[in-house]
Amino acid sequence: MPYFDAASSAPLHPVARQALQASLDEGWADPSRLYREGRRARLLLDAAREAAAEAVGCRPDELVFTPSGTRAVHLGVSGALAGRRRVGRHVVVSSVEHSSVLHAAGDTATEVPVDRAGRVDPEAYAAALREDTALACLQSANHEVGTEQPVDRVAEVCRAAGVPLLVDAAQSLAWGPVGGDWSLLAASAHKWGGPAGAGLLVVRKGVRFAPQEPADERESGRSAGFENLPAIVAAAASLRAVRAEAAAEAVRLRALVDRIRARVPELVPDVEVVGDPVHRLPHLVTFSCLYVDGETLLHELDREGFSVSSGSSCTSSTLTPSHVLRAMGVLSEGNVRVSLPLGTTGEDVDRFLEVLPTVVSAVRERLGAPTATASTGQGASLVVDALGKRCPIPVIELAKVIGDVPLGGTVTVLSDDEAARLDIPAWCVMRDQEYVGEEPAERGTAYVVRRLV
Amino acid sequence: MPYFDAASSAPLHPVARQALQASLDEGWADPSRLYREGRRARLLLDAAREAAAEAVGCRPDELVFTPSGTRAVHLGVSGALAGRRRVGRHVVVSSVEHSSVLHAAGDTATEVPVDRAGRVDPEAYAAALREDTALACLQSANHEVGTEQPVDRVAEVCRAAGVPLLVDAAQSLAWGPVGGDWSLLAASAHKWGGPAGAGLLVVRKGVRFAPQEPADERESGRSAGFENLPAIVAAAASLRAVRAEAAAEAVRLRALVDRIRARVPELVPDVEVVGDPVHRLPHLVTFSCLYVDGETLLHELDREGFSVSSGSSCTSSTLTPSHVLRAMGVLSEGNVRVSLPLGTTGEDVDRFLEVLPTVVSAVRERLGAPTATASTGQGASLVVDALGKRCPIPVIELAKVIGDVPLGGTVTVLSDDEAARLDIPAWCVMRDQEYVGEEPAERGTAYVVRRLV
Structure with missing residues (x-):
C-alpha cells in the first residue's frame, strides 16, 4: 500500500524508532534534576543537541528543541519581532509560505509574489524591505509544489538591509543543510522521518531575540515545558540517518x-x-x-x-x-x-x-466532463449559470459550451465557488483561450472568457 | 535504585509503553488527511480524547491535547483572559501555584496566601476576587508538599462571583477526577506515567475562551502544531491504567x-x-x-x-x-x-x-553544625557575621551562639543569603525562640533573634 505523502508526515525511520525506544528507558526523567536519572537524561539531551546542530550547521547553543515545527516557527517569529521592537513590526514573507508562518506573521505582513513556478525573486524581497521591517521569512522549499527558493540570495539582500531572515526549512532539512547567511531557522522532525513531538529552532548568535511567551528555565528560556526527550533523541538520530x-x-x-x-x-x-x-x-x-x-x-x-x-x-x-x-x-x-x-x-x-x-x-x-470540444457555432455570447456548484463543475460547464460560441465570442460563467476565481483563468491558459476578467454579479461573480481557438 | 521523584516525572507506565509502541505503527500519519493512514490516525486520536475525557469527567469536545502540561497552562490562562477581556485582566492565584501558572498569570496577579500547611482559605479567594477579575487559578494539590487544595469550595466562590476557575491538576489527576464546578483544567501526562510530549487542556462549554496564539485547524484551534499522536494515545491509555x-x-x-x-x-x-x-x-x-x-x-x-x-x-x-x-x-x-x-x-x-x-x-x-546548645552565658547581645555565606551556614552560626547570650538576650545575624530570610524565622519556630525581625544592614540584612529558652 504505497504511501506517497511524505511531505505531510514521513513514516518513522527505523533509526528513529530504535532511538525512541532506547530513550524511553534512559530518557524519561527530568534533565534539570541532579540525580542519576536526571543526569542521564541531560547527557542524552546534550548529545541530541550536538547532533542536530551539526546537521543544521550551527552551534549547539544556537539550537533549541520545540514540541513541533509549528511551535518553532511561532516562537521564532514572535521572539525575533520582539527583539527588534524598536525598528518596527513589519514582516516580509513569500506568498507561498506554510500557514504557520503566515499566521505568525499576521495580516499586516507584505507578501512577496512568486512566479508561475512558485519561486520568489530576490529583487522583489529587496524591494519589499522597509525602514520598519523587523523580520523577513522564506521557506527553503515549498511544501505543496516542491519549488526550492533562492534562500542564499534572499539572505544576502536581507543582510544588506540589516533585516534578519527566518528560514522555514521543514521540507528540505532531510536533504541537506540550508546554505546562505540566514539568521533563524525552523524545522520539524516528523517531516524527515523523526517522530511527532519534536521541532527545532535555531537563532544565530548576535540575532536580537526576546522570547515572548511565559518562559521557564528549559531550552534557554526559548521553549517552555518539560522536554520530550525520547522524541528529541529520536529526531536527532534520524536526521543523522536520513542525511547519510x-x-x-x-x-x-x-x-x-x-x-x-x-x-x-x-x-x-x-x-x-x-x-x-x-x-x-x-x-x-x-x-x-x-x-x-x-x-x-x-x-x-x-x-x-x-x-x-x-x-x-x-x-x-x-x-x-x-x-x-x-x-x-x-x-x-x-x-x-x-x-x-x-x-x-x-x-x-x-x-x-x-x-x-x-x-x-x-x-x-x-x-460529465467534455472529452472533445465540438463547435456547434451558436450565438456570439453565452451565459452559464454555475451558481451553487462546486469545483470542478464551473470549469466543466465552461468547457462544454466554449465550442458553442464562434471565435471571438464570449462565455460568461456565473459562479459563487472560490476555486473558480483561480481555475477559470488557469483553464484559459491551458486551453489558449482569453480570460477577459471578472465582475461582481447579482449572486456570485461573473467570469468572462473569449473563445480564441 | 529507588527513584523517589515521581512528582517531577513518573517512570513510564508499562501500558503507556505498549500504547506508544503500537501507535508508532498505526498513528504516525496526519489525522487531518483523508487517506487510510490519516483516517486510522484520526480514529486513534478520537478514541484517546474520549478516554481522557472520561477520566477527567468532561465531554470529549471540551478537551484538547497540548504538547505539555506547561503549554496547557499557558494556553488555558491566555485564552481565558482574552475571552474575558472586557471584564478586565486581573488574575487571582494561590501563592503556591506551579511556576507555569505564576508566569502565565503575570506580575499583576493577586496571590492568595496559604497557611503553614500550604493550604488556601476559600474565604481569602472570595476576598481577592474583584470587579475586574478575569480568571482565578488554583492547583488541585501542591507539587512540592502534596497539600490538597479545597478546589470545590473555591470553585463555588468563583462561580458565585462569575469568575472562571482554572485548575492545575498536574499532581492529582492520576489519583482521580477533580471535583467541583471548575471551568478550565490543565494536566500533564508524564506526571501520571504517560510519556513526555502530551498535556491536556479542558475548557468547559460556556466558558468564554479566545485562543491568543497563531492557530491552525488542529485541536479545535486551541493548540497549534502537528498532533503527537503516539504520545497522546499513550497518555490516554496510561491514565486509564493508573486510575484502575x-x-x-x-x-x-x-x-x-x-x-x-x-x-x-x-x-x-x-x-x-x-x-x-x-x-x-x-x-x-x-x-x-x-x-x-x-x-x-x-x-x-x-x-x-x-x-x-x-x-x-x-x-x-x-x-x-x-x-x-x-x-x-x-x-x-x-x-x-x-x-x-x-x-x-x-x-x-x-x-x-x-x-x-x-x-x-x-x-x-x-x-560544623551544633549538636547541643550548651549555654556559656556571655553578654546580653551578640552579632554574627555570616555575610557571603550560603544556606545553611547562617542558621548554623546562629544556633552555635544562641546559648552564649542569656535568656532575653539577642543574637543578630548579618546575612546576604536569600534563604536566611525564611530559615531564621523558621528556626525560631522550631526552637521556641523569638524572631524579633529584620532590618537592612550596611551589607545584607540583620536578622534579630531573642533567646527565650
Whole structure:
C-alpha cells in the first residue's frame, strides 16, 4: 500500500524508532534534576543537541528543541519581532509560505509574489524591505509544489538591509543543510522521518531575540515545558540517518519523480504539472487535472492503495483552494501532490502511473466532463449559470459550451465557488483561450472568457 | 535504585509503553488527511480524547491535547483572559501555584496566601476576587508538599462571583477526577506515567475562551502544531491504567508515606515535616533538615541510590528557596521531597529510613553544625557575621551562639543569603525562640533573634 505523502508526515525511520525506544528507558526523567536519572537524561539531551546542530550547521547553543515545527516557527517569529521592537513590526514573507508562518506573521505582513513556478525573486524581497521591517521569512522549499527558493540570495539582500531572515526549512532539512547567511531557522522532525513531538529552532548568535511567551528555565528560556526527550533523541538520530542516505536517495527519487513529471501529461489529457522543473525537491511532484474533483480523486486513489494529498478547494475545510496554488496562478482543480518517502520503489510509481489515467477518466466521466470540444457555432455570447456548484463543475460547464460560441465570442460563467476565481483563468491558459476578467454579479461573480481557438 | 521523584516525572507506565509502541505503527500519519493512514490516525486520536475525557469527567469536545502540561497552562490562562477581556485582566492565584501558572498569570496577579500547611482559605479567594477579575487559578494539590487544595469550595466562590476557575491538576489527576464546578483544567501526562510530549487542556462549554496564539485547524484551534499522536494515545491509555490501580495504590503508598512522616522526625533530630497532614496526596512527603545544605544532601542520597528533589535555595539556579516553602513560611534548608512512584516497595522505604539519619549527620558534621546548645552565658547581645555565606551556614552560626547570650538576650545575624530570610524565622519556630525581625544592614540584612529558652 504505497504511501506517497511524505511531505505531510514521513513514516518513522527505523533509526528513529530504535532511538525512541532506547530513550524511553534512559530518557524519561527530568534533565534539570541532579540525580542519576536526571543526569542521564541531560547527557542524552546534550548529545541530541550536538547532533542536530551539526546537521543544521550551527552551534549547539544556537539550537533549541520545540514540541513541533509549528511551535518553532511561532516562537521564532514572535521572539525575533520582539527583539527588534524598536525598528518596527513589519514582516516580509513569500506568498507561498506554510500557514504557520503566515499566521505568525499576521495580516499586516507584505507578501512577496512568486512566479508561475512558485519561486520568489530576490529583487522583489529587496524591494519589499522597509525602514520598519523587523523580520523577513522564506521557506527553503515549498511544501505543496516542491519549488526550492533562492534562500542564499534572499539572505544576502536581507543582510544588506540589516533585516534578519527566518528560514522555514521543514521540507528540505532531510536533504541537506540550508546554505546562505540566514539568521533563524525552523524545522520539524516528523517531516524527515523523526517522530511527532519534536521541532527545532535555531537563532544565530548576535540575532536580537526576546522570547515572548511565559518562559521557564528549559531550552534557554526559548521553549517552555518539560522536554520530550525520547522524541528529541529520536529526531536527532534520524536526521543523522536520513542525511547519510540523502545523496543516494535524492538521485533515485529524482528519477522516479522525473518519470511522473514526464509520463502523467502523456497518460492523462488536460493535466498541468506545477512547480519549478529545475529548482525543486527531489521527492515531490504536484499536478492538477482539469474537470476533476480533488476529493473524489483522492478517495479513488486511496481505494487503489495510494495515499496522496491535494490543494484543491474541496479537500480543505474552508472550501478555498490552496493559497500556494492561488499565488502561483495555476489550476487548483483535481490537484494531486505526490511526495515519495525514502525507499519508494519504481514498481510502486509504475503502478501509480498505471492506475491514475483510469481513475481520472472515471471521475471525469461521472462529472460529465467534455472529452472533445465540438463547435456547434451558436450565438456570439453565452451565459452559464454555475451558481451553487462546486469545483470542478464551473470549469466543466465552461468547457462544454466554449465550442458553442464562434471565435471571438464570449462565455460568461456565473459562479459563487472560490476555486473558480483561480481555475477559470488557469483553464484559459491551458486551453489558449482569453480570460477577459471578472465582475461582481447579482449572486456570485461573473467570469468572462473569449473563445480564441 | 529507588527513584523517589515521581512528582517531577513518573517512570513510564508499562501500558503507556505498549500504547506508544503500537501507535508508532498505526498513528504516525496526519489525522487531518483523508487517506487510510490519516483516517486510522484520526480514529486513534478520537478514541484517546474520549478516554481522557472520561477520566477527567468532561465531554470529549471540551478537551484538547497540548504538547505539555506547561503549554496547557499557558494556553488555558491566555485564552481565558482574552475571552474575558472586557471584564478586565486581573488574575487571582494561590501563592503556591506551579511556576507555569505564576508566569502565565503575570506580575499583576493577586496571590492568595496559604497557611503553614500550604493550604488556601476559600474565604481569602472570595476576598481577592474583584470587579475586574478575569480568571482565578488554583492547583488541585501542591507539587512540592502534596497539600490538597479545597478546589470545590473555591470553585463555588468563583462561580458565585462569575469568575472562571482554572485548575492545575498536574499532581492529582492520576489519583482521580477533580471535583467541583471548575471551568478550565490543565494536566500533564508524564506526571501520571504517560510519556513526555502530551498535556491536556479542558475548557468547559460556556466558558468564554479566545485562543491568543497563531492557530491552525488542529485541536479545535486551541493548540497549534502537528498532533503527537503516539504520545497522546499513550497518555490516554496510561491514565486509564493508573486510575484502575489508583484506589489500591493510594492506600498502600499512603501507609508508606505515613511511615516516613512518623519515622523521619524520630530518626533525625531537628527536622520539620511540612505540608498538610490530612489533606494531602497519598504518595508525597516533604521535610526540611536544619543545618543541612540541600544540594549536598541530594548528592549524598543519590550516592546511596535514592533520587529525590529539593526546594532548598542551593538546588535552584537562582539561589532562592522554593516560592512554595517561602509562602508557607517553613524551613527551606536541607529540604527533601519524597514522591513515590506506583509500585514502590516497603523495603525501599525502609532502606531510605535507614540511610537518611547517617547521611544527614554526616552532612551536619562536615558543616560544623551544633549538636547541643550548651549555654556559656556571655553578654546580653551578640552579632554574627555570616555575610557571603550560603544556606545553611547562617542558621548554623546562629544556633552555635544562641546559648552564649542569656535568656532575653539577642543574637543578630548579618546575612546576604536569600534563604536566611525564611530559615531564621523558621528556626525560631522550631526552637521556641523569638524572631524579633529584620532590618537592612550596611551589607545584607540583620536578622534579630531573642533567646527565650
